[in-house]
Amino acid sequence: MNPIASILNAQPVLVIDGALATELERRGHNLKDELWSAKILLEQPEAIQQIHYDYFKAGADCAITASYQATIEGFKKRGLNDQEAIALIQKSVKIAIDARDEFWADETNRAGRSKPFIAASVGPYGAFLANGEEYIGNYGLTEKELMDFHRPRMRALIEAGADMLACETIPSLLEAQAIAKLLKEFPNITAWISFSARDEMHISEGPSFADCLRLLDGNPQITAIGINCTSPKYIPSLIREGKKETDKPILVYPNLGERYDAEKNDWDGHPATGSFGEEAKIWYDAGARMIGGCCRTTPEDIRVIAGWVRGMSF
Numbered sequence: 001m002n003p004i005a006s007i008l009n010a011q012p013v014l015v016i017d018g019a020l021a022t023e024l025e026r027r028g029h030n031l032k033d034e035l036w037s038a039k040i041l042l043e044q045p046e047a048i049q050q051i052h053y054d055y056f057k058a059g060a061d062c063a064i065t066a067s068y069q070a071t072i073e074g075f076k077k078r079g080l081n082d083q084e085a086i087a088l089i090q091k092s093v094k095i096a097i098d099a100r101d102e103f104w105a106d107e108t109n110r111a112g113r114s115k116p117f118i119a120a121s122v123g124p125y126g127a128f129l130a131n132g133e134e135y136i137g138n139y140g141l142t143e144k145e146l147m148d149f150h151r152p153r154m155r156a157l158i159e160a161g162a163d164m165l166a167c168e169t170i171p172s173l174l175e176a177q178a179i180a181k182l183l184k185e186f187p188n189i190t191a192w193i194s195f196s197a198r199d200e201m202h203i204s205e206g207p208s209f210a211d212c213l214r215l216l217d218g219n220p221q222i223t224a225i226g227i228n229c230t231s232p233k234y235i236p237s238l239i240r241e242g243k244k245e246t247d248k249p250i251l252v253y254p255n256l257g258e259r260y261d262a263e264k265n266d267w268d269g270h271p272a273t274g275s276f277g278e279e280a281k282i283w284y285d286a287g288a289r290m291i292g293g294c295c296r297t298t299p300e301d302i303r304v305i306a307g308w309v310r311g312m313s314f
């Protein structure tokens with residue numbers, strides 16, 4: 001089952017959604033917490049469901065679930081037991097499915113659209129540390145330790161009915177390889193792997209994006225590879241580097257170009273772009289076939305992307 005392929009058979013670009021945490025903050029929720037958007041999953045899941053709905057309405061072909069920072073260890077630190085932690089991780093998938101089903105039940109929403117799918121977010125080990133290490137890597141863990149970290153959440157997300165996995169903001173090639181290996185334990189699921197990058201050639205931990213692609217390209221369960229939560233200024237070059245190494249669809253969902261300050265737990269600097277959604281056309285021209293937004297982007301940015309995507313002849 002490859003939900004990406006079925007959508008890309010029907011349209012030139014698959015529209016990914018935009019930021020969840022930013023949108024929650026914009027709507028007045030306080031995320032100053034180690035669990036980040038997972039805190040709202042615990043306290044106000046209906047707020048997350050509404051944002052998923054709004055992204056579908058804006059034109060997103062998939063929802064990335066609120067499980068980025070939701071881990072069994074993280075919830076256990078909050079006093080939940082294993083079963084409660086797993087149930088909460090699964091809730092992130094269920095509310096995304098509910099939002100999608102509500103959206104799709106309305107016939108007027110279906111015109112010219114493919115049925116959206118649910119991509120369950122698998123954040124990196126660095127996101128669990130909650131100190132900004134998803135932009136650094138070098139955790140000092142072995143491949144086996146990384147597999148052990150990712151296994152239970154991955155199983156929970158799959159069992160909850162996710163259509164695929166969104167392994168995102170991965171800073172480290174070793175972690176991507178651990179995930180790739182772990183996928184073999186779940187042969188019925190596909191995944192995208194998306195790295196965070198430090199410049200126009202290299203992922204956060206240092207290896208070139210091209211080298212990462214060479215090592216992951218042979219895995220049939222990985223159905224798209226790309227870059228997210230990275231400044232838009234690096235994106236065109238990274239796409240071109242990627243295109244040389246793979247025939248899989250390249251996905252990009254950059255942030256607005258600000259820098260994450262782990263100490264302040266906030267974003268610094270000014271957005272790098274005028275109109276994010278318009279700039280995204282450059283990424284299409286460079287060869288990206290799945291485009292959306294990461295931190296600080298909004299439903300309005302996704303509406304602009306979906307606008308030019310649906311206006312294209314195909």
Ligand SMILES: [Zn+2]
Binds near residue numbers: 229294
């Ligand atoms: Zn981000």
